Amino acid sequence: GVVRQHGVEFVTFQLQGEAKEWWRAYVKCRSSTLPRLTWTLFYALFLEKYVLRTLRDCKKDEFMDLEQCGMSMIAYEDKFHVCLGMLCNW
Template sequence: NKPSHFDGGYNPEKLELWIKQIEKIFRAINCPDNQKVNYAEFMLVGEAKCWWDSTRRLLEGGGIIITWEVFRAKFFEKYFPNDVRRAKEIEFMQLK
C-alpha cells in the first residue's frame, strides 16, 4: 500500500493518516532511520514541499540534525496545532 503524496493544507486527519501510512511502510521494508526523512520528503508536493524546504534550511542552518522524530514533530506542529490536538483529545475522552 503506497502512501499518497502530502500537499499540506489544514487537515489534521489527513496528516495523521499520511504519517501512519509512511510509518507502516518504514516497518514493512525495515527502513533505516537515516533514510526515513529522505523517503518522506519524496512524498511531499505543493505547499508542504515548499514549507518543508524552507524549514529544513532553517533547521540545518541552526545546526539541528534532522531525524525522523524532528521531521514528524515539525509536521505536527505545522499541520496539527496544539489547540486542534487538545480538542480531539477532549472529544475522544467524551466518547469513553
C-alpha cells in the same frame, strides 16, 4: 526501523506544494553543523505546522472522555488504541 532511519527522506521526497516549499525553506535555514534531523523531530515540526492545535486538543479530549457506552469490549479496545495512537504520535 525503516521509519526512524529513512522516514524523513522518504516523507519529504513526497511533499508537494506549500509543504514542499516549507520543507525547502526549513532545510535552507537549518545549520549544516546540526546533527541529522530525526523522524521524531520532523514529525513534531510537521504537526505543529500543518495540524491545528485545536484538532489535537479535540482528539485529546476525545481520548480522555472515552467510555464503553454500549460498545462491545473489542470495539471499545479498538477505539482506545486508535485514540491512544493519535496521542502518542502528537
